[in-house]
Amino acid sequence: MCGISGYISKKHIDIETLKMMNDTMIHRGPDDDGVEIYEMHGPMQGYSVGFAQRRLSIIDLSELGHQPMHSSDKRVSVVFNGEIYNFPELKKELSDYPFRSNCDTEVIIASYLKWGKDFVKRLNGMFAIALFDRESQEVILLRDRIGKKPLYYELDGDDLYFASELKPLMVRPGFSKIIRTDVLSRYLFQQYINAPDTIFKNVYKLDPGAMLTFGKDGVLKEKYWDIKTVYHNMQKDPVRDFDRAKSELKTILIDSVRRRMISDVPLGTFLSGGYDSSLMTAIAQEISDEPVKTFSIGFNEERFNEAKYAKEVANYLGTDHTELYISEQEMYDLVESIPQYYDEPFADSSQIATMMVSQLARSRVTVALSGDGGDEFFCGYNIYERMSQAQKLDALGGAVHGLTNLPGLKNLRLEDRLPFKVRVVSKNRNKETKTQLGSPSYLEISNSMVPGERLSINYETESSYNVKNWQIRRMLLDMDTYLPGDILCKVDRASMKYSLETRCPILDKDVMEYSFRIDHGFKYHNGIKKHILKEIAYDYIPKELLDRPKVGFGVPLDKWLRGPLRERLTAMCDAGYLKDQGIFDPESTSKMVLDYLEKGDGGPATGANYSKITWSFFVFQQWYEKWIG
Numbered sequence: 140m141c142g143i144s145g146y147i148s149k150k151h152i153d154i155e156t157l158k159m160m161n162d163t164m165i166h167r168g169p170d171d172d173g174v175e176i177y178e179m180h181g182p183m184q185g186y187s188v189g190f191a192q193r194r195l196s197i198i199d200l201s202e203l204g205h206q207p208m209h210s211s212d213k214r215v216s217v218v219f220n221g222e223i224y225n226f227p228e229l230k231k232e233l234s235d236y237p238f239r240s241n242c243d244t245e246v247i248i249a250s251y252l253k254w255g256k257d258f259v260k261r262l263n264g265m266f267a268i269a270l271f272d273r274e275s276q277e278v279i280l281l282r283d284r285i286g287k288k289p290l291y292y293e294l295d296g297d298d299l300y301f302a303s304e305l306k307p308l309m310v311r312p313g314f315s316k317i318i319r320t321d322v323l324s325r326y327l328f329q330q331y332i333n334a335p336d337t338i339f340k341n342v343y344k345l346d347p348g349a350m351l352t353f354g355k356d357g358v359l360k361e362k363y364w365d366i367k368t369v370y371h372n373m374q375k376d377p378v379r380d381f382d383r384a385k386s387e388l389k390t391i392l393i394d395s396v397r398r399r400m401i402s403d404v405p406l407g408t409f410l411s412g413g414y415d416s417s418l419m420t421a422i423a424q425e426i427s428d429e430p431v432k433t434f435s436i437g438f439n440e441e442r443f444n445e446a447k448y449a450k451e452v453a454n455y456l457g458t459d460h461t462e463l464y465i466s467e468q469e470m471y472d473l474v475e476s477i478p479q480y481y482d483e484p485f486a487d488s489s490q491i492a493t494m495m496v497s498q499l500a501r502s503r504v505t506v507a508l509s510g511d512g513g514d515e516f517f518c519g520y521n522i523y524e525r526m527s528q529a530q531k532l533d534a535l536g537g538a539v540h541g542l543t544n545l546p547g548l549k550n551l552r553l554e555d556r557l558p559f560k561v562r563v564v565s566k567n568r569n570k571e572t573k574t575q576l577g578s579p580s581y582l583e584i585s586n587s588m589v590p591g592e593r594l595s596i597n598y599e600t601e602s603s604y605n606v607k608n609w610q611i612r613r614m615l616l617d618m619d620t621y622l623p624g625d626i627l628c629k630v631d632r633a634s635m636k637y638s639l640e641t642r643c644p645i646l647d648k649d650v651m652e653y654s655f656r657i658d659h660g661f662k663y664h665n666g667i668k669k670h671i672l673k674e675i676a677y678d679y680i681p682k683e684l685l686d687r688p689k690v691g692f693g694v695p696l697d698k699w700l701r702g703p704l705r706e707r708l709t710a711m712c713d714a715g716y717l718k719d720q721g722i723f724d725p726e727s728t729s730k731m732v733l734d735y736l737e738k739g740d741g742g743p744a745t746g747a748n749y750s751k752i753t754w755s756f757f758v759f760q761q762w763y764e765k766w767i768g
Contacts, residue, residue: 415510
């Protein structure tokens with residue numbers, strides 16, 4: 140687990156500049172660093188390549204794991220962030236290579252030399268890789284299938300720069316901090332910026348499952364693993380028997396956890412007491428020869444507190460459990476650090492709890508297993524339940540929409556007077572966003588705050604999935620957007636703030652692909668979400684310890700925004716300040732925020748319940764003050 144950065148450039152960039160870029164990510168890799176520059180030849184004459192890495196030592200703690208790492212014949216150089224979980228098996232296949240270390244980085248090199256660019260299809264892990272091949276005079280960037288590890292790249296004329304975070308790019312001489320205002324309305328609504336977009340012009344996130352090649356033919360990008368393609372391929376070999384599906388999925392999950400328990404440093408698990416983290420912990424405990432270290436945080440406000448449930452599960456499994464109850468003030472104290480570690484606007488407030496449990500875990504371990512991915516791949520979110528209902532009502536909604544927009548009636552705006560739930564279904568007419576139901580007023584407010592051209596707030600891509608079932612379609616969409624763009628980004632930045640590596644067994648390649656083979660009715664069964672995962676969990680933990688409503692985590696945003704953050708927020712939305720800033724529409728933005736602050740719980744029409752959009756706005760302005768202002 141590390142941070143990587145570098146460039147392919149015709150400009151002269153000295154080693155000190157590259158080291159400065161690299162050291163902005165010391166939190167990602169406090170144990171070691173490497174910085175090297177190479178000259179390109181032949182058709183790439185005049186270019187130089189800079190590779191840099193900050194290392195968090197996990198596998199092979201010796202100097203043999205130092206990066207950049209080179210092949211024995213010096214043909215290939217690599218910097219790499221992540222873990223290749225099947226590296227022991229690959230190493231056996233590559234027995235003719237003269238390995239010097241017991242490090243997964245060296246297996247990447249040997250795999251590339253044997254199989255070429257297709258080697259990435261053999262990797263099972265989380266990774267962001269930069270590889271320089273002196274024979275082909277190409278630099279190759281790779282990101283793992285689901286986007287567990289981040290990788291940004293910047294195109295500046297004929298040059299390319301890359302990094303695990305934005306910070307190395309922002310500090311390099313010549314970087315242009317030109318904000319992309321077209322992504323902002325989507326950000327305000329979604330609370331994150333999804334790949335390939337970023338907050339800056341000419342800077343992109345490499346898509347999950349993508350490969351980018353920089354060479355004599357310019358910049359070429361291709362997908363080696365794609366959600367919709369893999370889903371339909373797996374559906375050609377379906378598993379229709381529940382007992383078989385449960386048995387095979389359980390075996391794959393056990394193998395996945397076992398692979399993620401390979402570590403030369405202390406390892407534990409996040410344990411919230413919910414199904415996913417409890418199942419991962421139970422499997423880890425069964426595999427382990429000693430009590431697994433588990434970690435949970437608690438809140439004094441009862442309705443947000445899951446720590447007591449986590450403790451019951453820990454006691455039943457016999458883990459070495461650590462819990463910490465945190466106060467609202469301790470949560471609030473982390474607000475100022477958000478733009479430092481989330482160096483792109485990111486407003487999912489559960490990042491605060493994730494930072495706190497990561498800090499707790501890092502006090503005893505360097506690696507933690509999590510349950511991320513269970514909701515998206517096995518139908519766990521409440522929104523999926525609502526999809527079934529919405530699909531049944533869609534035809535009726537279309538009729539209502541048509542009726543209220545007849546000539547002579549349209550000017551009466553009858554549709555806007557309908558009850559909220561009816562209005563949402565009635566206005567849901569875009570075939571590309573059918574599963575992205577939400578308050579029309581939220582969409583309107585988000586758009587009104589940003590002048591000029593804008594990306595659509597919702598993702599207008601649903602027909603590309605070629606799936607009739609809205610529930611499945613929304614799950615696939617979330618795998619492409621919300622999971623990598625929000626959940627995995629949140630966990631990566633929060634954990635790496637404390638130099639903690641997180642591993643997600645449910646996001647194993649084999650688990651993800653097998654989930655596409657099993658009948659959807661095994662995931663959503665008679666109104667029960669994550670049915671098959673729950674049945675596997677009951678093999679380890681009594682049902683009464685797990686079967687309860689999902690609590691989730693809530694930051695008291697209204698209290699903070701209308702209380703201790705009020706003065707700053709008011710200054711941020713001042714019409715004069717906004718006019719000078721030149722990003723947001725001064726009139727509509729100032730009105731929305733002030734309505735929210737002044738009108739209490741007056742309902743949607745007053746702007747009083749726009750805490751989500753207001754928090755997104757606050758986080759952006761806080762980021763702007765840190766990095767731009």
